Amino acid sequence: MSPQPHDVRSVFSVRSYEIDSYAHVNNGVYIAWFEHGRQLWLKTKGYTYDSLAARKQWFVVARTEVDFRQPLSEGQTAELTTAIESLGRSSVRWKQTLRLAPEVAENAEPTLSPDRVVVAEAVTVMVFSGEGGGSIPIPGDFRAAIE
Numbered sequence: 001m002s003p004q005p006h007d008v009r010s011v012f013s014v015r016s017y018e019i020d021s022y023a024h025v026n027n028g029v030y031i032a033w034f035e036h037g038r039q040l041w042l043k044t045k046g047y048t049y050d051s052l053a054a055r056k057q058w059f060v061v062a063r064t065e066v067d068f069r070q071p072l073s074e075g076q077t078a079e080l081t082t083a084i085e086s087l088g089r090s091s092v093r094w095k096q097t098l099r100l101a102p103e104v105a106e107n108a109e110p111t112l113s114p115d116r117v118v119v120a121e122a123v124t125v126m127v128f129s130g131e132g133g134g135s136i137p138i139p140g141d142f143r144a145a146i147e
Contacts, residue, residue, distance in 0.1 A: 024071035
């Protein structure tokens with residue numbers, strides 16, 4: 001079952017401490033950016049990891065695949081688009097695309113253009129888990145909010 005599209009965008013500027021010895025963004029930084037994008041997406045639907053944990057429902061990463069397409073260097077800006085691609089019984093499949101952001105004036109909003117250079121793409125599967133540690137069905141209110 002596929003949810004309705006609901007893209008959330010976030011912007012990241014490359015900071016000096018995110019650069020590795022090859023003079024580009026370290027691959028671990030991308031994972032953190034993708035995580036941040038998913039958290040922002042959840043907030044738009046009224047959820048946080050803490051609010052789910054308070055209900056004894058944990059939302060955990062089961063798998064992440066990243067395709068690195070272009071390096072990013074210090075001072076560059078990238079825009080991340082985050083969306084849910086599909087829902088399973090207990091799992092949620094996320095699709096995220098990081099694109100090179102256009103140069104923008106300070107305080108101006110970048111605009112999403114699908115023809116911009118793709119820097120990286122990720123697919124992440126997250127699973128709902130209960131107190132016993134095993135998977136549980138996606139909570140009904142969460143599924144309703146997504147669909």
